[in-house]
Amino acid sequence: MQAKGQIGNLDLVKKINMEHIINTILKYRPISRAKIASITGLNKMTVSSCVDLLLQKGIVVELGTTGTSRGRPPTLVDINELAGICVGVDIEINQFTLLITDLLGKKLESMIFPVNNKNPAYFVNTISGILADLKKTHSHRQLGIVGVGIVIQGYYNIRTDAVDYSANLQEWIDFPLLSELTKQIPDIPIYINPAPYAGALGEVHFGRSKSVDHLVYVTSSWGLSVGVYNNGELFTGTTGTAGRLGHSTIHMNGKKCSCGSRGCWEMYASIKALYDLLESTPQQLSFTEIVDSLHAGDSKVTSAVHELGHYQGIGLANVINAYNPRVICIGGLLALLGPKLINSIWNTLNEMIPERFLRNVEIYCSDLGELGVAHGGVSMVIGQLSNTIIHYSLLE
Template identity: 35%
Template sequence: MVIADQLLVKKINQKVLLNEIVANSPISRARLSEITGLNKSTVSSQVNTLIEKNLIFEIGQGKSSGGRKPVMLVFNKNAGYSIGIDIGVDFINGILTDLKGNIVLDAYHPLENPSAEKIKELLFSMIEHFKNQMPESPYGLIGIGLCVPGLVNTEQKIIFTPNLDWNYGLDLKKLIEKEFQVPVFIENEANAGAYGEKVFGTAKNYENLIYVSVGTGIGIGIIINNDLYRGVGGIAGEMGHVTIDLNGHKCSCGNRGCWELYASEKALMKSLPNQHQKASHQELIHLANQNDAEILMALQNLGYYLGIGLTSILNTFNPQAIIIRNDLVEALPMVVNSIRNSISSRIYNQLENNYELLLSSLGKNAPALGASSIMIESFLEMFSS
């Protein structure tokens, strides 16, 4: 029992030190001892173990505070690599990152009404491409994080994708793990985006936030007290299917008058004149900047309806920040202004100045980065378990 307790303490100490080195490198052994409260012999012993495991390494000497110059320790971000892939309704976006989340390679494929089998084929091809191009490293590919625009349960099985044709009998996690022999984690796209923004993006300094992904549908990712909130069955955050019109149109989810029927890109495109209903984001942005009246009205309505749903979110969660991920909203301040005005006309005065409305800083890579970072975190946890 004593030996087991000692091993547990060593593992905990190792995790504490590794976390500090990841967050603050380059850092000295003496500084680690100060920050963690661990004695110098414990720090030295655990640091040597982490060096042996190729997770950290020593670099040149740092500044002296009076005595001998300290040797600095650095996290080995190239000890392994992680893949993050976002399967969208009409695209697949993938990245290969180092262990600090820096993007080493990326790939993007548009999708045109693909079947589940076609998506699987493209997915496997993308993973193979990343593996073949991946730099040499001690741990190689440490895992694959995958996100989809739909419901993912606690067993990481895709159980519903309202805007994507999917074979729900296909156990994608098991198939990828069997093919590539690495751990795989499957997550909802908005959850992954929220996590990406929390770890690498504009949400770093917020403990409670809502990430809103506006695409063909609408999904939200919820961070409460720095943790991703998934709900009991893993499917929290389906706010796109909250009713905002009791007598509204029938939604693919089975409900009527869902928020995403009014405030998604799909809804926006339907509201445009026929000649613009297949316009690209760049074309719509150009037309808006040229003051095209019909486009401006449609975009203003998009902001208005987004504000209706966001008001409910603010009243429900009272977050520090709401982060919106959408190419059009990010490019056009007039849509943001429309959202703000819509919220202001509905919200309590006490709430109005108590939150930040922010735009995604990671753009289309937010979900893939979130998925990749989940795998990195899981990999580093192995050294303390």
């Protein structure tokens, strides 16, 4: 029994060492074995045997030498980014978008699939078929599909592993999405997050705020919600519904909201609110037309965006007081309103919050465009990459 325990511990130590080494290569790539040893504090033998295993498995490659040191220059090691693919899936009401990247998140291709069926089982069957095809297409890669990050409209209960709530896809509520997908595609790791959480992850990994520690992502389609990223992790709350700030009250006796309350932030600062201000609907006026009119200086649209920005500012004052973020990133359709929205937000914040609490805050619109949330799906996969590589490398 004792011998068994020792083997278990050795395996654990080996995995922990491998994780350090892989994370160091990912962070400092390309890098020499000696440098990996000095950063991780592991001895050179341990580093070399791990790197040799990764080389043998095709996960890393040797790139030649640094040419900077005297004597025999060290060989640099890098991740073989083509050893596998990451997939991000953004599920919307009428379509879902797939983003396929290499292991380092570089886009290989994206695809949009129109959907006219709101049944979640239909989605499971369709996406399983697409992933099976992708798996065949990429079977020459050592790791194949390393994971799929799925972004849902609504919230996912991290305790019950079922969709908790979706305002626009009521059919999905209580659907055990992860277990149903796992039944169809048991050998591909799957991760699920709501759109505002994925937006925050996408921004931290791919956007202007790479490596920032504290970020709040604000997104609005018809409603409004936020994703909070803090020191490397998403703030999920107990069940995974943290960030429903669109339903925080900003007017005690304000407009009636679909949640049953009154005066919710999203009634004044969402895309729906913008359409209300313009006394129009998406059927009468597309969002692209609104953005074009704004850039052309149309006075009605400019005034509506200014008012929307004022109400955004009121809600964001609450966000700043609650979370003390370094960055607030405006994502989704709101991001297309650009600097005019941001200026109005700042006007309101400067009136509401003392300067000392604002001086370290940066607010901007995301540059990631319509693939922003799908990038978040890829981020979920890349966040687990070292574990996936270890699992594969230790297979006989």
